[in-house]
Amino acid sequence: MSATRAGSRRLHSKLHYRLQRYAVEAACMVLGFVIFVWSLTPIYNMWLIALDSHESIFSGSLYPMAPTLEAFRVVIYQDFWYLARFWHQFGNSFIVGLSVTFLTLLIGSLASFTIGRMRLRQGWLLTNAALMTYVIPASFLAIPMYRIMGIYDLSNHLSSVILALTTFATPYAIFIFSQYGKSIPMELDESARIDGANPMQVYLRIYLPLMAPALVAVGTYALLLAWNEYLYNFLLLSTPQSMTVAVALAQFLNSDESPWNFMMATAIIYSIPPILLYYGFRRYMAAGLTMGGVKG
């Protein structure tokens, strides 16, 4: 009698436990669905507008009524006066992105080499300079920077944006490189020194190759930073010759009669390189991400 009661109680608690697990699992599913919708809605919206033809955009449907790639064709063949120089501007965006990446890696790795490996006595000055730059919002420096680029005679020249963005990306590079560099044994440097290598050779043959994962992470970061940036592009590059896609995209907003499907197609094409890059190097990004984030 009592045995069956105990058995039924055990069965009961087992059932209870199982029910609880199902409830947790179901709640997680619901949360997962909410996260899914939240993350994808604006991106879905981009495609929705880009795939519609110009007339049916304003119909307000939830899915493309008559999906067409017309807008993408127009962008790719530069078949609209706002987009007349699209590929040129795309090239400019690439030049800016790649130059910022290259300079950030170069300057950042050199500085971190002096601070972390050679242990220059005045290294703390550089460290503090980097920390300070990292925590000053870039947009707060935009107005004086605009004036100064005029003084340096760099206005409407891609190098103005490249230099400004490199300035804001390098501190993060110095951080990550210094952190990562600690995992490379100092004995390697010392044995190279005993073999007669000068600092330049140590930097090129030992430091850089061993830093490869950090270089990839920071390089991706720098390119994303350049690709996300609008304000400096807008202030410093205003001629059609020097404009980047970010500025061209924002120009669409100036007119009320703009073809939004063309704009969204442009936006999607513009988004593809950083997304590919990010997902391609996601494994490496994790190495550098935690240190403190990316300057917005």
Add this chain to the structure above:
Amino acid sequence: MSTTQQAVAIGRGLIGRRPVRRGWFGGVHGADYVWAIAFALPYAAIFLAFVVYPICFGIWMGSSLALYQELFSDPRYLMTVANTLIYVGIGVNLKLFVAFLLTGFFIRKSWWTKALLVVFILPWATPALPAYISIHWFLSGTWGLLNSALYDMFNIDGPIYLNDRWMGLSANIGAYIWKTLPFWTVILLAGRMSVPQELYEAAAVDGATGLRRFKHVTLPLMANLYLVCTLLDMVFALGDFNSTFFVSGGGPAMSTEVLATLGIRYAFTLGVPNLGVATVMSALPVLLPLVILLMRKLRMSEGQL
């Protein structure tokens, strides 16, 4: 060094000093010293030319007291200050709180949570400009996706969101959260995953499970990381230009501007650059303590960088 180690380094702050590490043969001398200087030179040059000089230039531009009198008598400025405080206060704290809660979700080891994390990162990888423009049209009153969905599913005529100060401001904050939530979730997740398993085991032996384990093990270890993230993101949010500029455009009637956009508006739309600089400079009393606190926290968490 792995993600997790770094996160722990931040999380723990300065527990146990790292032994002092030697440099090359106890210091740099002679020709090496020249090399060291040469290597440091590019960054020093860029810092002087594009950080120190603009800061000094800005201080000079915004040094007249009359500018601040003009600023404080402008009702738009006062509204902007209120907006900025709301933007930073809610945009940062709500996001980090949600991010922290989400780490509890993403730390689960089922295959679909991992797959979802890949989708969840997408807003972060999407460039800011296309994302914000899309959100702007999503909220458009007459034919935006949101109102179309409301009408189709519930037969409700949604409001014109960006025609109202509070809804516009909420939209800007929401867009900022949308874009940056994945990033901070990943950081906090890395921090949480790096809490040593032994600690949990020890806690379990002492009888702490479930909520207690969370309160007495996870929370104390995460506190410092959470604080650093909050401070850092406050600085980022304070300087965020894109979200306000592209989602609400500062409208209606400049009622949703924040300091970063108002400064640019004064300088380039109204053509008074000095007033623009003064607008930004007026954030210094808040920004400076933040920056000093952050510099200390970041340096501490790194030992000697």
